[in-house]
Amino acid sequence: MKRQIGLALAALTAFSMTAAFAQNTSPIKERQDHLEAIGKAVKDPVKMFKGEADFDLAKVQAALKLMQDKAALLPALFPDDSKEGEDTEALPAIWENKADFEGRFKKLGDDAKAAAAAITDKATFDAKFKDVMGNCSSCHKKYRKEKS
DSSP: OHHHHHHHHHHHHHHHHHHHHHHTHHHHHHHHHHHHHHHHHHHHHHHHHHHHOOOOOOHHHHHHHHHHHHHHHGGGGGGGGGGSSOOOEEEEEEHHTHHHHHHHHHHHHHHHHHHHHHOHHHHHHHHHHHHHHHHHHHHHHHHHHOOO
């Protein structure tokens, strides 16, 4: 019985520490993780678009769904106290043009949702996917530091 209580307490402590660690994740790290997830999700569809991989509707739809979900979460991860640190690539222009910046995430989510509804085959993918990805590149050009 004592051993079971000890194991239960150990598990509870581990869970508490994990929850506490998760709550201490900074907005910079959290947004970097979400943006990295988008980058990973679109890797295969970008190859499909370039003709470097066969079209796979399931992968395209999964990437578009993830983009919708992340676009809804990301605006809140750019609070005023997260302008610097942790190797952020965010430019000050984000906080100078907050409404435009947040609007770009809304547009990304809306465009990803519309594309998900419209894409049913390779032809519709070719016609719609570039518009969704254009959201990413236009935002990066204005609001992200150039990679060295």
